[in-house]
Amino acid sequence: MSGAVSRAVGLLLAVVAMGALLAAPSVAAHRASLTEIEKQVMCPVCGTLLQLAESPQAQREKVFIERLIAEGKTEAQIKDALVAEYGTEVLALPQASGFSLSAYVVPIVAFLVAAVALGFGVLRWRRASGSGRGQPPAAGPKGDDAERLDADLARYDL
Amino acid sequence: MSVRSSIAVLAVLALVGLLVYGLVSKGGSRVAVGDPAPTTALPRLEGSGDGSLAEYRGSWVLVNFWASWCEPCKQEAPALEAFQRQHGGARFTVLGVDTRDLSGDGREFVREYGLSYPQLRDGDGGAAHDYGTTGVPENFLVDPAGKVRWLLPGPVDEQYLEEQVEPFLPQEKS
Numbered sequence: 001m002s003g004a005v006s007r008a009v010g011l012l013l014a015v016v017a018m019g020a021l022l023a024a025p026s027v028a029a030h031r032a033s034l035t036e037i038e039k040q041v042m043c044p045v046c047g048t049l050l051q052l053a054e055s056p057q058a059q060r061e062k063v064f065i066e067r068l069i070a071e072g073k074t075e076a077q078i079k080d081a082l083v084a085e086y087g088t089e090v091l092a093l094p095q096a097s098g099f100s101l102s103a104y105v106v107p108i109v110a111f112l113v114a115a116v117a118l119g120f121g122v123l124r125w126r127r128a129s130g131s132g133r134g135q136p137p138a139a140g141p142k143g144d145d146a147e148r149l150d151a152d153l154a155r156y157d158l
Numbered sequence: 159m160s161v162r163s164s165i166a167v168l169a170v171l172a173l174v175g176l177l178v179y180g181l182v183s184k185g186g187s188r189v190a191v192g193d194p195a196p197t198t199a200l201p202r203l204e205g206s207g208d209g210s211l212a213e214y215r216g217s218w219v220l221v222n223f224w225a226s227w228c229e230p231c232k233q234e235a236p237a238l239e240a241f242q243r244q245h246g247g248a249r250f251t252v253l254g255v256d257t258r259d260l261s262g263d264g265r266e267f268v269r270e271y272g273l274s275y276p277q278l279r280d281g282d283g284g285a286a287h288d289y290g291t292t293g294v295p296e297n298f299l300v301d302p303a304g305k306v307r308w309l310l311p312g313p314v315d316e317q318y319l320e321e322q323v324e325p326f327l328p329q330e331k332s
Contacts, residue, residue: 044258044283056227057258064260085260087282 032075034065040093041065041079044086188290191307195221195300196288203256203264203277210278211253211300218250218327221298223286225259226267228294234313235271241319242275249328251275257286257294299323 035051043053043061050058061082068078082090094100141149189195197212211219222238224231242252252275256264261279268277280286289298292311299308307326310318 056229057225060227060260060263085281086258087284089282 032069032073032078034062034069037065037075037078038062041082041090042092044090049092188292188311189288189298189306189309191309193306194304195219195298195306196285197304198285198288200255200278200280200285203254203261203268203279209276211304214251214253214300215304216302217248218302219300220250220252220323221255221289221300222252223255223257223280223289223291223294223296224267225257225294226263227259230313231267231295232271234295234315235267235273237314237316237319239271239273239275240316241323242273245324245327246275253278255280255285257281257291258283299326301326 038050041050041061042048043050043055043058045057046053046055050061064085065078065082068081073081079091088095088100094103096104140146195211197210199208199210199212201207202209211221220238220241222234224235238252238254246252254268254273254275254277256267256277257280259279259281261281264277264279267273278285286294286296289296295313297310297314298306301307308322310322314323
């Protein structure tokens, strides 16, 4: 019995150890980095991505981010801290909530409306061009016009 | 004009309107002498709660926009503190507004330069935008009625404060 218990405990420990080993790379992968964060936030004074900014304010912002990384904060926590300091304009991409959501929704709606309008346009064009098919050619000129046309054509050696 | 043409014209006008709104809302115009000074409530840099220029109605206020990363702000800070010590009281105060700055850096700046006048925090630069500032430091002298009486887009020094600001202030020291 005790052998079975110890085998079960051993198996449990092995599973936990394997889980920890599998989880370790994903934790490391999500570890915040200045290189990644400075691509996603702005230098509020310069009006450019922090990645491209070298102003004194940008340097302070980078030091602030590095300090939070050293404290073990996640990328989301660091961005929240930056928003608390500088407001939402520090984010390079608008937040997907509230009025800022329109930045994502409006282009999609505009694309759909344009696609529908284009579809209707193509349908109408096809109908219009299809309705012209099979009709007899328009009658030629008559009377004086016909004589003048014949005279004009006679002058050319076609 | 057909219905379709009207819709097309309206759509173009709406697009142009959006572009114009975007351009107008991006750039604020600087408040001018004689304009009412914006009184947006801002968090206090130290301590809790909000503060506003409106609290000082009835006093002269020198609103000083600054940031800890700004070199000219470091140069003018001692002159502002000296002026506050000389003239500060019920009838006059300097009011610092730390703009687009990290709050920790701002507090450190206040300690380093021993600034005794009240400080507000304008992290997102909203108040600086309302005043139409184009950088830091910028100074606005606001009269007891809340109107801008003098402004300087740049740093001040002791001589400048004595010559340009002091003449506006009440003669007797409170």
